[in-house]
Amino acid sequence: MILSRIILGLLAIAPMSGADLKRQFDTTVNHFWSADKAQIYRTLAALVDERLASVTVVPGTTAPDSQEHRITDAGRVALVAWLDSELDRQPERDAFIARIFLAESLSDDAVGRLIERRRAAALEQLAALETIEASAAPARTRGEHLRLATLDHGLRHVRTELEWLDTVEEQLP
Amino acid sequence: MILSRIILGLLAIAPMSGADLKRQFDTTVNHFWSADKAQIYRTLAALVDERLASVTVVPGTTAPDSQEHRITDAGRVALVAWLDSELDRQPERDAFIARIFLAESLSDDAVGRLIERRRAAALEQLAALETIEASAAPARTRGEHLRLATLDHGLRHVRTELEWLDTVEEQLP
DNA sequence: CGAGACTAGTTGACAAGTCTCCTAGTCCCG
DNA sequence: CGGGACTAGGAGACTTGTCAACTAGTCTCG
Numbered sequence: 001m002i003l004s005r006i007i008l009g010l011l012a013i014a015p016m017s018g019a020d021l022k023r024q025f026d027t028t029v030n031h032f033w034s035a036d037k038a039q040i041y042r043t044l045a046a047l048v049d050e051r052l053a054s055v056t057v058v059p060g061t062t063a064p065d066s067q068e069h070r071i072t073d074a075g076r077v078a079l080v081a082w083l084d085s086e087l088d089r090q091p092e093r094d095a096f097i098a099r100i101f102l103a104e105s106l107s108d109d110a111v112g113r114l115i116e117r118r119r120a121a122a123l124e125q126l127a128a129l130e131t132i133e134a135s136a137a138p139a140r141t142r143g144e145h146l147r148l149a150t151l152d153h154g155l156r157h158v159r160t161e162l163e164w165l166d167t168v169e170e171q172l173p
Numbered sequence: 174m175i176l177s178r179i180i181l182g183l184l185a186i187a188p189m190s191g192a193d194l195k196r197q198f199d200t201t202v203n204h205f206w207s208a209d210k211a212q213i214y215r216t217l218a219a220l221v222d223e224r225l226a227s228v229t230v231v232p233g234t235t236a237p238d239s240q241e242h243r244i245t246d247a248g249r250v251a252l253v254a255w256l257d258s259e260l261d262r263q264p265e266r267d268a269f270i271a272r273i274f275l276a277e278s279l280s281d282d283a284v285g286r287l288i289e290r291r292r293a294a295a296l297e298q299l300a301a302l303e304t305i306e307a308s309a310a311p312a313r314t315r316g317e318h319l320r321l322a323t324l325d326h327g328l329r330h331v332r333t334e335l336e337w338l339d340t341v342e343e344q345l346p
Numbered sequence: 347c348g349a350g351a352c353t354a355g356t357t358g359a360c361a362a363g364t365c366t367c368c369t370a371g372t373c374c375c376g
Numbered sequence: 377c378g379g380g381a382c383t384a385g386g387a388g389a390c391t392t393g394t395c396a397a398c399t400a401g402t403c404t405c406g
Contacts, residue, residue, distance in 0.1 A: 002268045003362080009275030019384055032270035036364055041386060064370065064384045076278070083272050084283050087290050091393095092327075095175045095263060097205035099256050101323045102182030104316030105249070110257050111319070117260045143277030146284070149341050150274045154265075160333040168322050176392080192354055209394055214355065237354045237400065 004043050004052075005082040006033055008075050011053055013143075015070035018044055031129060031154035044069055052078050100168075112172065119165050126158045177216050177225075178255040179206055181248050184226055186316075188243035191217055204302060204327035217242055225251050273341075285345065292338050299331045 010016060010024055018041045025035045035043075047053040052075035059065045071079070096118050103111050132151060139145040183189060183197055191214045198208045208216075220226040225248035232238045244252070269291050276284050305324060312318040 001361085002271070006271050006275065009271070012275070012278065017384075018386095022384095029271075029274070031265055032267045032274065034264040034266070037384095038365085038386075038388095039363060041384095045386095064386090066384060079275070080278055083276055083279050083287075087287075087294060088268050089294065090266070090268060091207040092203070092205055093207070093263070094205045095261050097323045097326055098175070098179050098182070098202075100319050100326075101202070101205065102179065102185070102252070103256055103319050104314075105185065105253055106256050114256075114260075121260060121262065141277075145344070146273050146276050149337075149344070150270045152340075153270055153273075153337050156333050156337050157330060160329050164322075164326050164329050167325075171318070171322070174391085190354075195354095210354090211356080211358095211395085212393060215357095218356095237356095239354060 002088065003033075003035055003039065004047060005079060007040070007043055008047065008052060008071055008079045009083075011069055011071040012076065012079055015068050017058070017066040017068055019066060028132060031125075031132075032150060047075070051075075108172065112169070115165055115169050115172075119162065122158055122161045122165065126155070126162070129154050129158060175261065176206075176208055176212065177220060178252060180213070180216055181220065181225060181244055181252045182256075184242055184244040185249065185252055188241050190231070190239040190241055192239060201305065204298075204305075205323060220248070224248075281345065285342070288338055288342050288345075292335065295331055295334045295338065299328070299335070302327050302331060 006029075007021060010021060010029070016024070018037065021040050021044070022035075022037045025033065025040070044053070048055055048069070051072060053069045053071055055067050055069055057065045058068050096114075099114060100111075103114070106114070129151060133155070136148060136151070137144070139148045179202075180194060183194060183202070189197070191210065194213050194217070195208075195210050198206065198213070217226070221228055221242070224245060226242045226244055228240045228242055230238045231241050269287075272287060273284075276287065279287075302324060306328070309321060309324070310317070312321045
């Protein structure tokens with residue numbers, strides 16, 4: 001459901017093929033959603049099925065011709081309906097925090113290593129976000145403004161994460 | 174996999190029935206994981222199946238006798254193995270941020286409402302975490318210390334979220 | 347005593363997400 | 377020319393998580 005609406009939203013920004021969408025999910029959109037390509041193609045097929053999107057085959061230089069999907073009028077209606085609907089409350093889920101919570105039986109060293117690995121992941125995330133930020137044009141339209149705000153959201157949370165890791169590490173041994 | 178290890182970890186703190194676990198997932202552990210009761214009972218059965226936990230029926234005052242599960246030695250081994258294993262990288266996933274990213278076609282009012290609903294959810298979360306914090310005993314053992322650190326993690330992120338919501342709202346109209 | 351609420355545990359169906367492998371075609375390089 | 381890497385698209389099996397309904401017993405209160 002959510003994935004189908006996100007795809008619809010991306011198609012509303014520009015028509016795209018499945019492979020294009022996969023690239024979006026791996027880069028610009030990665031800080032709040034991601035998707036397996038199998039899932040993307042299936043969802044795309046379902047959207048066309050429901051007449052929320054349409055396909056046109058674009059013969060190109062590469063292998064199977066890419067299939068450009070574009071949002072239909074019905075699709076736009078469905079998209080706005082979702083955007084404006086009740087928030088789906090989503091459970092917090094963080095396996096790393098779970099490990100820390102349960103780390104009683106782990107040695108200090110092992111806990112330290114855990115923290116370091118998380119820090120590495122967070123720094124990677126930070127770098128990825130900063131790259132996107134650096135390559136982003138200054139926001140002119142409201143749409144661009146909102147998209148930048150979500151980047152800022154990601155950055156703030158990664159930084160909070162890094163700060164938290166620092167304090168945990170300090171208090172450790 | 175992760176759920177089964179978390180349950181194992183909780184059983185390592187104290188033997189518990191399925192209903193007890195459900196209560197944990199709804200309260201103390203809620204800020205980083207949650208689980209449906211169907212899932213809990215099924216996972217518990219699997220753990221017993223793999224000899225990582227054992228059951229004893231505790232006849233009690235209420236309806237079906239509760240089944241106390243306790244972690245076995247093999248279970249402790251499996252738990253530590255998981256705690257100390259490579260971090261499972263988990264994709265960020267936040268449907269709310271997705272909506273903001275795609276909110277171009279929404280009216281200013283609608284975006285404002287979205288923000289307000291998120292703020293309400295965040296404040297609720299904050300209250301829940303503060304309640305747990307207030308009722309928590311000061312950490313004496315390292316285990317308690319680590320558990321408090323995860324609470325702090327939750328609090329920091331909710332506060333970051335609220336700050337972000339403020340700045341987004343300011344820049345809005 | 348009997349109705350209704352509550353309890354622990356259980357089942358089935360389903361939706362969402364992941365992993366592995368496959369087809370066909372193009373491109374590059376030795 | 378032939379092999380290997382890469383591309384877009386896709387099928388299948390499997391795991392996780394969610395939802396709804398059900399059993400069977402206890403407790404409370406009119």
